[in-house]
Amino acid sequence: MDVVRIFDTTLRDGEQSPGFSMKTEEKIRMARQLAKLGVDTIEAGFPISSRGDLEAVQAVAREVRDVPIAALARAKKLDIDAAVEALKLAAASRLHIFLATSDLHLQVKLNMTREQALEAIGSMIRYGRQQVAEVEFSAEDAGRTDIDYLCQVCKTAIDAGATILNLPDTVGYAVPEEYGEMFRRVREFLGDAQGVTLSAHCHDDLGLAVANSLAAIRAGVRQIECTINGIGERAGNASLEEIAVALAVRKESFGVTTNIKLEHLFPASRMLTEITGAQVAPNKAVVGANAFAHEAGIHQDGIIKNPSTYEIISPETVGVPSRSLVMGKHSGRNALRVSLRDLGFEATDAELAEIYRRVTALADESKSVRPRDILGIAHEVIRRGASTVPAEASSAA
Numbered sequence: 001m002d003v004v005r006i007f008d009t010t011l012r013d014g015e016q017s018p019g020f021s022m023k024t025e026e027k028i029r030m031a032r033q034l035a036k037l038g039v040d041t042i043e044a045g046f047p048i049s050s051r052g053d054l055e056a057v058q059a060v061a062r063e064v065r066d067v068p069i070a071a072l073a074r075a076k077k078l079d080i081d082a083a084v085e086a087l088k089l090a091a092a093s094r095l096h097i098f099l100a101t102s103d104l105h106l107q108v109k110l111n112m113t114r115e116q117a118l119e120a121i122g123s124m125i126r127y128g129r130q131q132v133a134e135v136e137f138s139a140e141d142a143g144r145t146d147i148d149y150l151c152q153v154c155k156t157a158i159d160a161g162a163t164i165l166n167l168p169d170t171v172g173y174a175v176p177e178e179y180g181e182m183f184r185r186v187r188e189f190l191g192d193a194q195g196v197t198l199s200a201h202c203h204d205d206l207g208l209a210v211a212n213s214l215a216a217i218r219a220g221v222r223q224i225e226c227t228i229n230g231i232g233e234r235a236g237n238a239s240l241e242e243i244a245v246a247l248a249v250r251k252e253s254f255g256v257t258t259n260i261k262l263e264h265l266f267p268a269s270r271m272l273t274e275i276t277g278a279q280v281a282p283n284k285a286v287v288g289a290n291a292f293a294h295e296a297g298i299h300q301d302g303i304i305k306n307p308s309t310y311e312i313i314s315p316e317t318v319g320v321p322s323r324s325l326v327m328g329k330h331s332g333r334n335a336l337r338v339s340l341r342d343l344g345f346e347a348t349d350a351e352l353a354e355i356y357r358r359v360t361a362l363a364d365e366s367k368s369v370r371p372r373d374i375l376g377i378a379h380e381v382i383r384r385g386a387s388t389v390p391a392e393a394s395s396a397a
């Protein structure tokens with residue numbers, strides 16, 4: 001099976017969004033966790049942006065030896081020099097050069113003609129290649145770049161020595177069919193470009209970053225750029241955990257694999273929320289607090305009988321410490337019995353009925369009942385003796 005390489009940009013694209021900046025020590029901690037997770041490249045920062053970022057990339061490169069470290073640079077000598085300096089201590093490094101290629105960006109932002117951009121791409125990649133063996137080129141706003149011009153851009157970058165070509169949907173505008181088609185056209189144009197890897201980098205402005213990344217894989221892309229928890233500019237980048245799990249769960253459909261060790265996904269997500277203080281939405285796929293919580297009685301009953309009734313991934317697979325069965329007002333008696341067993345209680349039928357009555361009453365008042373609430377009620381009922389309490393609770397299972 002082909003391997004799709006995971007290029008993690010949590011510490012660069014993720015970190016540059018408001019509220020997600022990290023100190024050097026935090027970047028190192030996160031980078032170690034990313035290495036444990038099995039990512040293929042860690043983009044550690046944008047060294048020209050500040051002295052602090054340059055030093056942070058240096059520190060990550062010095063401390064994390066088992067994963068190649070990438071640093072970002074615009075197609076400018078000063079940027080490339082800063083990135084090269086930051087990567088000097090890396091065991092393996094990648095210089096990531098980018099230049100916008102859509103007419104909109106060329107005219108409005110860069111005041112450059114298409115020809116001037118091609119010249120800058122060629123000369124700056126050659127300059128970078130004199131200092132770093134592996135150069136990736138990103139055609140910023142590729143998703144809105146004229147396809148024939150984009151093909152010329154790719155050829156220029158390869159001829160100058162880039163071996164990874166990243167075609168980002170910088171503004172999250174693409175839809176899956178279009179984004180996949182863009183890669184098909186570029187592949188057709190390049191023919192058999194030996195030793196060149198195509199890469200996708202998607203933003204989530206329309207909530208399509210993961211879908212677009214998966215469409216790119218179907219079109220032959222073998223590197224995906226993504227971030228833990230999907231953090232990144234504006235609405236964020238494609239979420240690493242969602243892509244890795246989608247490719248694992250639907251392996252037969254995609255026919256590719258990754259080097260991600262899924263059991264480290266949840267710890268990586270939690271480490272990031274702990275470092276940044278930014279929680280993920282409870283209903284976030286794979287790592288949200290509710291991703292494996294089953295409240296409806298019918299669902300809980302199914303899960304108890306066979307988890308595959310309502311779960312396509314087990315919480316253990318992605319490193320969630322234990323199944324979190326949330327008790328709420330729709331929960332059934334059977335689920336309560338299992339929760340009580342998890343908490344160490346064997347209740348008689350009468351005790352169970354009374355605990356159930358109290359738990360559902362509590363669930364009516366608050367939205368859900370935590371294990372510690374059940375524990376308190378169970379203690380009280382069982383200590384007091386169920387025979388002295390009414391057992392009128394009804395089953396919602």
Ligand code: KIV
Pocket residue numbers: 013098138139140141166168169170171201203
């Ligand atoms: O979104 C984007 O285009 C980028 C590039 C710099 C790779 O982040």
Ligand code: ZN
Pocket residue numbers: 013168170201203233
């Ligand atoms: Zn980006």
